Amino acid sequence: MDRAAKKLMVPGAVVLLRTPQGTFRAITGTTQRGTAEPPDSGDRLRIASDTKTMTAALITLLAQDGELGLSDPVSAYVAGVPGGGNITIADCRR
Secondary structure (H helix, E strand, O other), rough: OHHHEEEEEEEOEEEEEEEOOOEEEEEEEOOOOOOOOOOOOOOOOOOHHHHHHHHHHHHHHHHHHOOOOOOEHHOOOOOOOOOOOEEEEEHHHH
């Protein structure tokens, strides 16, 4: 993890993994360059567009597993989306 943080030129990183067998935490670096405060798994970070890629990957996996269909309406999963009955999961990639 130290090498990855250095390669990505980030001041610090946190990995938090929760499984039925337990919780694993790994922490490296600091919250900001020039400080000594280490990051914590409870810290809030602005991750910007990273969530779009992660969400798309998870939706693809769910579709492959038959848990949802790309032709399903968004309203089947998220209430209150205007026109959600006419927008499919596949439409959301546009």
